[in-house]
Amino acid sequence: MVGGEEAHAAMEAAFEEALSHDSSVPESSYRFAGRVASVRIAGQRLAADIDLPFAHLHLSTDGSRNPHLQVDLWDQALTGVPCPLPSPTHDPEAPGTIEPSPDGRFVLYRRAGTQFSFDRARRHLVGWVGDSDHLTQFERGRPFMGPLHLWHQDRDVHAVHAGLVSSEGRGVLFGGAGGAGKTTSALMCLEAGFTYLSDDYVGLETRDDGHSIGHSVFCSTHVAPKHLVNFPFLVPHARPGRLSIEDKSLVFLSEVVPERLGQKTDLVVIVLPRVAHQEATTFRRATRAEALFRLAPSSVFLQRASLKGKRALDKLEHLVRHTPAYCLDLGNDPKVIPDRVGEILEQVAA
């Protein structure tokens, strides 16, 4: 099976059938990277699940007229409408497949329990969920992440593997590979009063005047049990994984601190945390090469398509050329991280 017009049409027809089985389909609007997306979901439980990681981007106004992205999803368990396309695997722990049409217009994302077809020209995503009760933790926390990243890329907003917080409208981007301390840094800053935008993926938009803007996508966080003890305010909201590969707990911050979640911010500094085997948490100015080296690999490889990867590297180069960067060597006490970040912001402002 390859993504294409025929597969997309079959998915659209199945969604229309699901609509006829669910008379109370809500239509919600969100703002992704400053653009309006309209979401229709046949299946109330699925609709509630999908809203949680995007709740901070929810629009109170109706965005269904000429949206920049239309998302249509249905839940088979609740509507009885099966997916018209064969499943590539029944193993929920198996990686999925991504199959673009020859011209790249349509892309089909398939894994056990979910299938999505994205028409890039019409900016239309249609998706099937076998049973919303059996979504993986990853899919709950980051719904339709692959096509959503591609839609952002087509808008010239590139997904960067980074955390993002802001203070008084001044954004701090936490860069680094997995395990560097992005999540710990972002959540510690959240607890200390910063506005939270992300701890893993950020939409990066660069402007010709040198400014860069970071866009929040998901307000979900995945925290390992050993780190959860550092964040007692999250513990009552933590949802442990069910599969063997789900070794972290999922928390929707829209359930915890909805008033402290942001949608976008100007990026004024890059902070590169790293677990250091030392007592104190310290910082120093980083070179532009260090910043690019710490930010680029996981972000560029995330883009999946080589042309997009090159464009993402261009964006990151623009970012590091115009934005000061600091190395943050994390010591034994994570609670001091917000103080150090505050000091870095003071240095940048000076």
Next chain:
Amino acid sequence: MSDRRWTLNETEVAAKVIDGEAIILNLSTGLYYSLDGIGAKVWEMLVANRSLEQIVDTLAQAYTESAQRIEADVEQLVSDLEGEHLIVTANGAAPMTEASPAPEGEAAGYVSPALVKHTDMADLLALDPPMPGLMDGPWTDSGQV
């Protein structure tokens, strides 16, 4: 000395040189590489289609090291870069830009270039492979790739 020239393996590789350090990413394998100092200078000249002779001459003018050692070092680096599929032979390509001026004030600082290979991202791509067939089209907002 060989007049052979090279160019970036455009289909698989993205690279930048910033502040004298090169970061080179193989988008197909998830492997990435770094070069600093003289290695980054050689990289810039290689992807600008300089010949081996031109590269060695440029470095020999800038450093007190012997041309023989420089030539051997550059040949080794080219071999390493080709072996990792980061550069390919340029077919009759003329230099993309004017020859780089010789680096200044570094006469005492010659260090043999060494390609550093980083493998920590390869597992990520093994789980989530790239999509070489995904093309851009008129549906992108900016028209840029």
